[in-house]
Amino acid sequence: MVSKVRNRNLYLATLATVLGPMSFGFVLGYSSPAIPELTRISDPRLRLDADQASWFGSIVTVGAAAGGLLGGWMVEKIGRKLSLMLCSLPFVFGFTIIIAAQNVWMLYAGRLLTGLASGVTSLVVPLYISEMAHERVRGMLGSCVQLMVVFGIMGVYLAGLYLDWRWLAVCSAVPPTLLMVVMCFVPESPRFLLSKGKRREAEEALRLLRGPDAPVERECARIESAFHQQDSGFQLSDLKDPGVYKPLLIGVMLMVFQQMTGINAIMFYAEDIFRQAHIKESNLASVIVGLIQVFFTGVAALIMDRAGRKILLIISGVAMAISTTSFGVYFYLVSRVPSVGEEPHADLSWLALASMAVFITGFALGWGPIPWLVMSEIFPSKVRGVASAACVLTNWSMAFLVTKTFQDMMGLLTSAGTFWLFASMCVLNVLFTIVFVPETKGKTLEQIEATFRGTSGP
Numbered sequence: 001m002v003s004k005v006r007n008r009n010l011y012l013a014t015l016a017t018v019l020g021p022m023s024f025g026f027v028l029g030y031s032s033p034a035i036p037e038l039t040r041i042s043d044p045r046l047r048l049d050a051d052q053a054s055w056f057g058s059i060v061t062v063g064a065a066a067g068g069l070l071g072g073w074m075v076e077k078i079g080r081k082l083s084l085m086l087c088s089l090p091f092v093f094g095f096t097i098i099i100a101a102q103n104v105w106m107l108y109a110g111r112l113l114t115g116l117a118s119g120v121t122s123l124v125v126p127l128y129i130s131e132m133a134h135e136r137v138r139g140m141l142g143s144c145v146q147l148m149v150v151f152g153i154m155g156v157y158l159a160g161l162y163l164d165w166r167w168l169a170v171c172s173a174v175p176p177t178l179l180m181v182v183m184c185f186v187p188e189s190p191r192f193l194l195s196k197g198k199r200r201e202a203e204e205a206l207r208l209l210r211g212p213d214a215p216v217e218r219e220c221a222r223i224e225s226a227f228h229q230q231d232s233g234f235q236l237s238d239l240k241d242p243g244v245y246k247p248l249l250i251g252v253m254l255m256v257f258q259q260m261t262g263i264n265a266i267m268f269y270a271e272d273i274f275r276q277a278h279i280k281e282s283n284l285a286s287v288i289v290g291l292i293q294v295f296f297t298g299v300a301a302l303i304m305d306r307a308g309r310k311i312l313l314i315i316s317g318v319a320m321a322i323s324t325t326s327f328g329v330y331f332y333l334v335s336r337v338p339s340v341g342e343e344p345h346a347d348l349s350w351l352a353l354a355s356m357a358v359f360i361t362g363f364a365l366g367w368g369p370i371p372w373l374v375m376s377e378i379f380p381s382k383v384r385g386v387a388s389a390a391c392v393l394t395n396w397s398m399a400f401l402v403t404k405t406f407q408d409m410m411g412l413l414t415s416a417g418t419f420w421l422f423a424s425m426c427v428l429n430v431l432f433t434i435v436f437v438p439e440t441k442g443k444t445l446e447q448i449e450a451t452f453r454g455t456s457g458p
Contacts, residue, residue, distance in 0.1 A: 005134055006211025013132060013186045013209060014141045018148040019179035020084055020125045023091050024118035025152020026172040031057040031111075032286060033160025034168060038107070045103045052104055054404070059108055060115035061400035065393050067119020072389020074120065080128040080189040083120065084179070090117035091176035098169040110169075117176070123392045126376035127384060131189040132209055135444045139304030142376055146369035147297045154290030161287070191445075194223050195381055226381070226446040238383060243453035247378035250436055251391040254371035257429035259398035261320050262422035263363050265406045266327075266356065274353075289360060296364035308441040309370050313433040316366020321426035323359035324419050326351060331415035367429070371395075377440045380449045 035056060038048045048056055067087075074083040094113030101107045126145050133141045152175070159171050187205035194202045199220065206216040238244045267289070274285040300312060330351045371391075379387040409418045440448050 004211065004213040004215065006214070007134065007137060009211070010132060010134065010137070010141070010209045014129055014144060016179070016182040016186050017084060017125050017128055018144050019175050019182065020087070020121040021145045021148040022152040022155075023088070023172075023176040023179060024121050025149040025154075026156045026175060027060060027091070027094075027111075027114040027118050027152075028149070029153035029156035029160075029290075030114075030168065030172055031060070032157060034165040037165045046101060046107070048104065048107075054407075056107060056111060058400055058403045059111045060118065061396045061403065063112040063115020063117075064119035064122065065396035065400065067116040067121075068123055068389050068392030068396060069119075070116070071120035071123035071392065072385045075124055075127060075192075075388075076385035079192050080124055080131065081183060081186060083124045084128065085183045087117045087120035087124065088176040088180040088183075090114065090120075091179075092173050095169045095173040099166050099173075119392060119396060122372070122395070123388050126372045127388055128189055130373075130376035130445065131191040132187075134210070135442055137305060138377070139309065139373060139441055140301050142373035143297065143301035143304050143369040145372050146364075147294070147301055150290065150293040150297050150364070150368070154287065154294050157287045157290050161284070190220070191223055191381060194220065199224075222444070222446060226449060241453075243380055243449065244383055244387070246452050247380075248383075248387050248390065250438075251371075251375045251378060251387060252394050253432060254374060254437070255391050255395035256398055257425065257432060258367050258371045259395060259402050260422070260425040261317075261363065261367055261429065262324060262402070262419070262425070263368075264399055264403050265418075265422070266359060289356070292357065292360050293364045293368075296361050297368055300365045300369050304369075304373070305441055308439050309374060310433060310437055310439045312366040313370050313437060314366075314430055316362045316368075316370075317426050317430035317433060319362025319365070320359055320367065321423050321430065323355040323362065324423040324426060327355040327359070328416040328419035328423060330355060331419060335414065335416065374437070374440065377445060377448055378438075378452070380452075381445075 035048065035053045038046060038056070039050075039053055041047050071083060071087070074086070078086075090113045094110045094115075094117065096110075097106055097113065098110035101110065122145075126142060129141050129145065130138055156168065156172060159168055163171060187208050188201070190202040190205045190209070193199075193205060202223075203216050203220055206219055207214070210216055210219075239248075304312070330348055333348055333351075375388055375391045406418070409421070413421060438448070438451060443451075
């Protein structure tokens with residue numbers, strides 16, 4: 001049966017949708033090359049002080065948390081395809097406001113709008129891909145979301161070496177513009193069409209995605225039979241159902257743990273770490289960090305459907321626990337050294353760089369892509385929008401908290417203590433994965449749903 005499935009159109013459709021995550025990679029990475037320029041700019045109306053620079057970086061996460069809630073409503077009301085097409089508008093408008101900025105508030109407004117679009121994208125794209133994809137390649141295609149995010153971040157770092165902040169914003173508006181155009185040619189999610197009772201359109205969409213000879217009627221029937229076992233629409237009483245609350249708790253906790261590994265803090269701190277390690281070209285070093293991320297997220301995408309989600313999360317968590325512990329040791333040793341000469345720093349800088357490389361590799365292999373992938377796989381169709389919104393809101397709120405309180409934590413707990421706190425979180429996330437996270441590789445979305453309900457799926 002599977003041999004009749006042709007995945008070519010599915011790959012093309014995925015390629016179109018992942019322009020969304022690429023756009024949000026550009027948004028996340030934009031502040032890194034732009035902030036140093038905007039703090040030194042000659043125009044006093046646009047010059048950022050330290051506090052404003054911190055808001056310029058983190059206000060995106062506030063917009064994205066709101067975007068998660070908006071996205072959850074949009075995917076249920078107007079569908080996956082239209083939601084994605086519409087969210088390219090705030091991307092483009094946001095960057096346009098940044099390009100035309102006359103004062104700091106316009107910069108904030110632009111960042112807030114691009115953040116809003118990022119939140120919608122981070123919800124819609126994983127859902128859309130998991131609903132279109134065949135169970136044999138769903139892990140690989142779902143991992144492309146995170147792959148394109150890090151690709152976008154690296155792209156904006158690279159462009160930042162050559163372009164000033166305004167041209168960088170022009171450059172960042174290109175992927176979302178392309179997204180709007182190419183999405184016109186991609187079908188709506190077959191599961192969304194079936195949930196609205198549009199059987200004929202769903203079969204056409206599936207035929208386009210699976211090839212002319214694939215048994216699409218059988219797939220439609222299987223998805224429909226899962227729908228018939230559910231009441232339509234989400235009610236609060238559904239939260240008593242283990243088929244809803246179990247995956248919801250797992251999804252939300254994965255997002256909490258992803259941010260509590262300290263990934264944002266470490267990326268935020270990367271240039272300082274390189275400076276302390278006497279690497280002169282710290283912005284070039286950021287590009288190298290981006291390259292490592294892209295490479296290993298690519299590796300994760302290729303092995304996701306063979307290795308499985310659970311084992312990669314465990315390996316990833318262990319690697320990050322070891323590297324954040326050694327980061328803590330590095331900061332502890334550096335703080336012990338009397339600051340007469342800079343020599344001991346240079347001797348220890350290899351430890352910081354090695355910890356950083358291991359951490360980024362570990363994150364890219366598991367905790368980077370997998371929480372988003374699992375979020376798109378584990379929810380029953382009737383609560384998919386609401387539950388995914390809860391996950392996205394959790395992720396971006398945690399990202400905001402971690403980035404905003406990072407400097408204060410360093411003051412309160414010292415640098416070493418902060419990284420040891422991250423290390424203990426990594427140990428907790430490994431234990432959480434072993435005990436609670438189910439393996440979803442090779443199962444249809446309906447089978448995963450049945451696992452949580454405790455029945456056998458179609």
